[in-house]
Amino acid sequence: MNDILAYSRWCLGVVILILAWEITGNRGWLGSTWPPLSSIFDYLNSRPNLELLVRNAGVTGVNAVLGLLFGTLIGALLAILGFLIPRLYPGLSTFATFVNALPLIALGPLLIITVGEGATPVAIATLSVFFSFFVAAISGINQTTAIQRDVTIVFGASRWKKLRFVQLPAAVPRLFDGLKLGASAAVLGAILGEWFGSGSGLGVILVSAMQNFQIELLWSAALFGTLLTITGFVCISLIRIAFFRRYL
Amino acid sequence: MMRVWLVGAIVRYWTILILLVFWQVLVTVNDYNSIVAPSPIQVGTAFLSDPEYFMSHAWYTLSSALGGLILGIAMGTIVASLSWATPLFNGLLMPMSLFFRSIPIVAMIPIIVRLVGYGSHSVIMITAILTFFPCYLLFLSGLEDVNSTRKDFFSSLNCQPKGFKMLTFFRYLALPSAMPNLLVSVRLLAPICILVALVTEFLMGLQGLGYVMTSARSTLRMDVSWAAAIISCLLSVGFFLVASAVEQKYRSRWSD
């Protein structure tokens, strides 16, 4: 009963959100920058517009996926390194905190030189994914219960065996959480990276639409960015479900 | 004594040292001139030649980020409290905040820049808007996630989260229970609000470190641009560390 009430409030919320958006846009209460929702869909209804957005969203998507891949890989490698060689761990964790606190936009000028304009989106995406995955991996590895760890010590397992058979399996749920955070970080990083002179991608569209006052294009690009993030969430959730079906 | 200290520092900061050395070596080996990639030394010199210039822009960035953060957190906590008190309001607001939260913030900024206009207030407004949603969600979950034994104790004295004793319940239980989440949101949002301020300055090009980064680049003063970038990093990391320290210090007061 309470569920139904909460659910209907939710639906009402969604309806009101859409209506409020539409009316505000129609009346122009928030100025011409806030278009009615319908005009954004009208805009997307034309084939060339849609193609433009899909093509650029594709570019951003590829950048984000590459960033997710590299970031996850680096995060995992460093986490394992920090676990196997405890001396390195404090430095690695400082580094991760440091990367997290870095304003990614400040890295733009540096990355253009070091990795080139074309690779900058992937590099920024990689860095932003790296942190969330590294932290998830470390906290996942460290969360095995004391008893589980004692048992492996009693059996005289090496650090590597301990990692492989006790800690890694226990860390899996956390790793998926890290991946999920990483997915949205990757899209964000890719868009940001594209501002630095890369030729295409949602980031480029966002900036040029802003400067040229193409409001519908601006909103559509943001919408596609959101869709990319949500697609990432859904994919990772599916992989997670498949993984647990297969192995647990 | 000195050696112990040095070893400790190296163990904590070896990764950053390696990055610095790597940078210097890269520039030296490739023999870049300063227009392509300045070396750490050139960047340091650029900063020292006019520290006031950098400091004033850094102050502008920091103050607008801080102002926006305070505004965003104030709005977030107030709106979260209102929606705690009125389920209808909560139901209406929740879909909206979840939607706005899954929009990548860097995609939001160009839109909001257009919306609130170019001007010195815009940075604060944008930072406030973008810090509002995470703070709202986090604080609301803190208000709702009250320990069940404490809740029973309040119920046994006729104090419920609804009805005429609602305010008492809020003041003595829900609000203090949500304080740890408030501290967490400050820590999480500290680097984000600097990022948002920088990005906004970068796009609007009026003032602040984000502006220095682009404008220096367009006049080929790479050393200045990189110095601004590095100060931004230091600012952001410093702000994050302060926020973490504040969280560490006060968290134990509000939770057991």
Next chain:
Amino acid sequence: MAEFQKETLGSPLDGSPPTSVMQPFIEIDGVSKRFHLSRSDYVDALVDISFEIYRNEFVALVGPSGCGKSTLLRMIAGLDEPSDGVIKVGDDHPRELIAKQRVGMAMQEHGLMPWLDAVGNVSLPFRLAGLPIDPERVEELLELVKLSKFSNARPSQLSGGMKQRLSIARALVLQPDLLILDEPFGALDAVTRRMMNQELQRIWSRKPTTTVLVTHSLEEAVFLSDRILMMSPNPGTVISEYPVPLPRPRTLETSREKDFLSLVESVTARLDEICATELLS
């Protein structure tokens, strides 16, 4: 075994609750509780329970884990509603007593506010009841649970036993008409627990209050109560009742006397029996 039970039920020894207090304060009549786990699934936590508790009587509820003790206690306190049957406290719905702020509660989890010090925690009931804080009463309670020295300490600075004492002080500060205790010492070690029982007994004897205690320790039940109600699970019902005819005040010596030990033994035997049939079925 069954004979002993009949005997004790039939002829309360001297020292059992004085007849002057023998008026029912809590009446539980045909109470059942069903929890719906999903749309089609449910558990009957309690089925058709009836008994009475007298004014200023100390009753202990014991029984195997999951037999519905906490559920029953919450309903007596007015925190939950029975699915069937009626509970009356002082001829009223239990919630009336809550509305008058006459219920005191202490649970296994202390539920103290980590952001308040000892004084703040014990004064909290005044604030919640909308009454002016009586600092002398608060001071008196802290004295009673021997925490005066820690009046400005936060719960995180207190030991487990001290926290439980503080939560009992908090439960007593408004001089409740009904005291609800759900394994208040469940998290403590055996030695501390005996000390706490002695303290509680001392405090309670100074001002007897109608009390319902849920506990897993039968020694504790015998030591503290005037009457023990034993429950059995699946579905939860009250199946036996033991008066505790030991004179008050009770001390640590009491807990080594023959009467005490033999009562504990017979209650334990009965509980073992219930658990054994439970395992067989």
